[in-house]
Amino acid sequence: MKAMVATGNATPSVELAEVEHPQLGPDEVLVKVEAYSVNRGETFQLESPPPGWRPGKDVAGLVVQAAADGSGPAVGRRVVGHPPQGGWAEYVAVPSHALAELPDEVDAVTAAALPLAGLTALRLLRVVGDVAGRRILITGASGGVGHYFVELAAAAGARATAVTGSPERGRRLTELGAAEIVQDVADAAGPFDVALESTGGANLPLALAKVAHRGRLVWFGQVSRQPATLNFFDFFAGPESATIRHFHYADSDVSDGEDLATLVRLVATGRLHPEIGEVADWTESAAVLDRLRDRGIRGNAVLTVA
Template identity: 65%
Template sequence: MQRLIPTGDPQRPVAFTEAAEPVPRPDEALVRVAAFAPNRGETFLLEDPRPELLPGKDIAGLVVQAAADGSGPSMGTRVVGHPALGGWADYVAVPTDALAVLPDALDVVTAAALPLAGTTALRLLRAAGPVAGARILLTGASGGVGHYVTELAAAAGADVTVLTATPERGERLSTLGATRVVHEIAAAAGPFDLVLESIGGAATAASLALLRPGGTLIWFGQASRTPVTLNFFDFFAGPENATIRHFHYAGGPYGRDLATLVRLVAEGRLHPEIGVVADWSETARVLVDLRERRVRGKAVLTTSAGR
């Protein structure tokens, strides 16, 4: 089979190689990959790849070998999955608790855009607690996670202000339920009950200052790739009793959250924003565009099985 592996070249970060078909563990199904969606964080790993790195965490395709232990979907079932690695290939072994069955109405391109970004959004909002009526500031909102958070939070009754780099990137977020779109933190009209911060650098301190007393900032990313520095004298002089929390989405099982995302999309209640769809022969180019933030929403690559 064919697999994409790291090259170490920033301008051509992956290349095809021939590889043996993976041998699933008893609790894994073998999936023929029809589509996969790289994440921006994966592009950073490719800059100085570990020798054992086999990228690929968001996939959709067809089960060609069911798990030997009898768990999970049967052979011939269309699925979306979130393997730990190895998804940029013709075949990947996926734990059955990291799979969800796709209804006929949901195509593999849309499904592949769901796992990491969608699961992050679901779990981030669970971590935040009830958001009905809450005033939320979401930074870095034009990426894959931001689109999902905006739609899910607005549907739950939140008043969502989103921060994006340009008006073009904010247009879609307004249709997904954002109350206000701003392009610099200084334009955000606080105070906010909750800040969901994913830019890093100076943005973290600036958005923290916009919290109401007793409000919460949840830091879940560093899109700017600039370290955060906080002056705690400023923090203590700011919103009284504010809370800063760190969030990371990872931790299986993923199947239940994937099934929730699939259901919401199938019911027309969640609308993945897919900025690029291309053949996987274009993966290297798309990865560079994703790393340089030239893609709005998600990028999805299709293999021969997805055409």
């Protein structure tokens, strides 16, 4: 079968190649991929790909072989899945617990944009807890995670301030319920009950300084790739009894499949709207990855597999 494999080069970072057909474990389902989403974090992984690794964690398609142990969806079901790797391919093996079935209302392109960004946003909301009436700051908000989180949090009653690179990139976030759009963390009018920080570098201490008494900063990414330096004397002199928490989306007590089913249900009922900034044929993957890495795409980018 054909699949996108890492070249180890800056550009093109991937190329089409013939690879072996997936060998299924007893709890794995074989999915014929119709569409997959690419994430900015994957562009970083492609710079130094480990031996044997193939990219791809967000897929949507058709079940063509059910799991041998009887778990998961049956042959012929349309699904969205979150495999550990290898999703940028004609076929991929997906653990049955990392799949959700798709209703007719949700097409493959929309579904493919859900897994990594949607799971992250949903689980961030779970970590924050009751958001009704609370002020929340989120950095790096013009990506897929930011769009999902702002819409979910605003619907639950939060007052969200989103930090984006430009007013244009923030316009859609306003439509999704953001109370305020700023281009710099320093311009955000705090204090905030919770600051969600995904950029790292100088923004982390700036966001922490905006946290209210007994507030929280949740660190969930470092897309700037710049180390963050925190002066704890400033921290102790800042918001009293504030806390800092590291977040990783995979650390969840709820399975990927269960949370994907929740996201699918929200999309199907018109309560969640994936922001898809670009759709292209999968042969254009390398060029799309370049644009994504250079922040030329707002929201998610989805590739379709002919």
